Amino acid sequence: MVKICKASLKYASGDGLDRISLEVRSGEFVYLVGPTGAGKSSVLKMIYMDALPSEGYVTVGGYDSRDISDNEIPFVRRKIGIVFQDFKLLEDRDVFENVAFALRVTGARRKDIKRKTLRALGEVSLPHKSRKMPHELSGGEQQRVAIARAIVNDPFILLADEPTGNLDPKTTIQIMNILDRLSTRGTAILMATHNYELVNSSVKRVVSIKNGTTLN
């Protein structure tokens, strides 16, 4: 599935990751916690191959960071769903088009696009808002659209970088419930957060990271 093995990453600033190892199996829900600047986002970046390790390796569903070519990276991304703290929705198109975007980009057929998009919106309980523009939605709703877009391609893993960072506690619970449901259906989830309260109240696997190294 996803395996990071003794991977190091060096930024020009001198920061980075130092021989990180982490494995996520299918359907697993893993929290990645650590103080700000610890390297959580960097770990996720290595998984979606936005940054390749200088030492060690990362394998993602058959692709290996040691011998991947630039042309293959888009195809890695199609097997991964990614959600960010700031949603990253496109403001110039409505909810439906935002979700469908991930399908159109892969050259999916029109009929499939409609069916899959509506199904993904169903997963986050938003089919009735499909013709709304992003700015007409609340933060929680926008994040749900982002999740719908992330899962519309049926990824085997969903990477979530502080997905609840901008949301109030009630909305946070709503989003967490959606992620839980996805994981029980078989989608692995790796969620970076520094919300220790959230992590402590759950029984899921937790990987801590500090100063660029994993602690357990």
Next chain:
Amino acid sequence: MLFVLGEGLSGLLKSRLSGLMAVITIAVSSILIGIFLIITANLSYLVENLRGRVELEVFLDDSFNEEKIETLSTQIRAIHGVQTLTFISKETAVLAYRDLFKEQKDDYFDALGYNPLPASFRVTLKESYRTSTGADSVFNSISSLADINEDDVVYRREFLVLMERYIRIAITIDFLVGSIVCLSALLLVSNNIRLIIISKRRAIETMKLVGATRFLIRMPLYIQGTLQGLIGGLLATVFLYGLLKLSAIEIAGLISVNWQIYILLITLGVLLGVTGSFSAIRRYL
């Protein structure tokens, strides 16, 4: 594929002002280049015409008999670069002279009592020899013939040299103006695409995240650049066509353009659009 076309088109519509600027620049550049091309075409047409009139005159001594003249003419005809040779007898020369000075009342030849004009050959040159060097080589070959004196071969060398100098200057100006105009058009197109890339930064980032290939990200920008070029080129064609229709009445006969120039303008516009977007994509994406 449909997605790519759609993104390219909607990008063009959304970038109204800067897109319009790019289209107008391409159109203006193409028009300027078109005008220069027309001027150059006319110029070279004129030059070819003038070159065609370059000929050498070989004056023949009165003592030469018919047989000798016959041999000489065969020899000259055999020289590389000679196209035609016409014999002008003393009598024809007089007729031509009279024709030239027909308003003169008293005839000079009657007063003289004999014909002082020599017989001559009029030699025209093959196309590739209608240059100062070409004419020189023919001149040398003729004057090196036995019985022909260097002073007896005459042609307008200075005229040829001068004409060649002016053509060089004209071509240089053409080239300079053309490249400056093209360069500024390229800069504007490239800048327009840069603005589009900046304004679409988030969309491009999202495209990369959801697994769009390089082709899919870049193609809409290329399409947009190409469309801008095409529209610019078409505008230039329409403008230039109109301009020529109007001016043809004024300067009839001078301007001779064929339809190829319009194809060239449109191609030029498209080329400017493509190269402009290419350089912007290389640098900013």
